[in-house]
Amino acid sequence: MSRYTFGGDEHIFVEVDEEMSLEAFFTSLAMTNAVRDAKIDGVTEICPANASFQIKFDPDKIHPQKMMDMLKEMEQTADKQEAKLNTRIVEVPVYYQDPWTHETMMRFRDRHQDPEATDLEYAARVNGFDSVEKFIEAHHSAPWFVSMVGFVSGLPFLYQMVDRSRQIQVPKYVRPRTDTPKQTIGYGGSFTALYSVRGAGGYQMFGITPMTIFDPKQETPYLRDFMVFFKPGDIVKWRPIDREEYDQITADVEAGRFEPRMKDVEFSLDDFNADMDGTNAKLMEALYAD
């Protein structure tokens, strides 16, 4: 089953699967939840990732081998659990082909595999779309699953909730950029990443959201409880917006008037696998119920 390996004397790294799938993600989530619930003395960090997870512990309190034996035992229990999740679906407005990521991509064309095309033109072409518009539609028509939060402060990685044959795949930049605008919608491999802060990045840039997702000062009303918005298991629906609406939402965010549209939902992986389009339609219904 999973592959267990030590990350020095303070970490155990567990690779559930070499390749990404929602099944692997759900195992990782179930395992990390089980470790959290077990409240093991000495465990200091519990980090679920896309198809793997990592535990950090204090080897003065628990011997690494004992820690690993406990994890392996937990996998047997977690395996039997039904892949179900009480979570939320969130609508995130996206201004595709915005001027800011465009300006940034033009500064780093020498690091791109196709300097003559924009990131979206390149992504559309390698995925067999005959127009950028159709590609954008494919990007926002189905919902996405937050399968990891990390890299830097509160940055979510999202996985497209469609059959593998329809999944978008785009190589990352040949060499990473030293700059990415804050709140860029990026793409690398089979993941969308929403850059929570400005900084280095290697993902293709598709657009930008006016929605703040990381606020260390916690002044944004929906981030008062905690500075990071996303957590693994969240479901996201991108909603395309134009410049006018982008400016409006930006002003609302700054004035503390913006509240993201979101609803609590139950997600079952078995139901999803049995009928992806039907499950997604129900999620949309729940999101736009009022």
Next chain:
Amino acid sequence: MPINVITSGIMTTIQDLGRPGYYHLGIPMGGAMDRLAMRAANLLVGNPETAAGLESVFVGPELEFTEDAMVAVCGAELPPKLDGEEHPTWTALEVKKGQVLSFDFLKAGARAYIAISGGIDTQPHLGSRSTYPIGALGGVDGRAIQPGDSLPLGKPGVKARAGTSVPVEHRRLPGTTAKLRMLPGLYWHRITEESQRSFFDDTWKVANEADRMGYRFQGGRPLDFVPREQPFSAGSDPSNITDACYPYGSVQVPSGQEPIVLHRDAVSGGGYFMLGTVISADMDLIGQLQPNTPVQFVSVDMETALEARKHRNSLLASIRETLS
């Protein structure tokens, strides 16, 4: 009563022992890169080991004191000066109100830890005052200190004695060829046996890209990968994996070229394979490596890693005992 920052050096940040518990959200634990030095400096001035101090890289700041205080500088050999007069490192030093603390040139190591009695009392974020600029957390408004800043101090605790010092045999700096012990693992199987050997045989050098996030190394032979069909979503480069968590101290080698060891302000995850992890006992040493320092990675097993950790713990216990 605060300390006034006159000049700030190249990069001087407020650090304590960090904010564990948020790595799953991409917020690293941060804190002093050389924790033993930070703890020792605090002990010398009568602070709890968890108090916040300053971490200076290569060049020290100039600080004006508006009240009497005790100061200690540990870690790198960056000799402190009071009103121009030089004083020893690893030693408690009395500073009078109105005096200016400055520093001579760096003699050895890379990062000096400046502890001040009472500790720096800026606003903690998520349980720590450590500066994490990417997330704008801790420090002064989430950034390194700047000329013109006033750093508030807490109430001094235990009375410290001027002139007390950490015995030389308890101080720790890397050798001229630094040896970093590493436990192979994680995605070690991705490189060929020949590359597994060359990685440890070759002498690497610290590159210029060496900071709190990670240290890059150059000069060894590029690594060859065991051929495979790349797994779905892992990316096309043989060094790519499905994006995963990165352990602190893990060694990633993008495209098999230049190893990067992630440190206290690590990115929490990404899509590069890692071939192992520097053991916890040697993490402090990395923070003291200057660019161009020759480095040898040494393969160790778990037992050796735990022995080394025990040894490091007993070193700290000796320092505590000496200074109590």
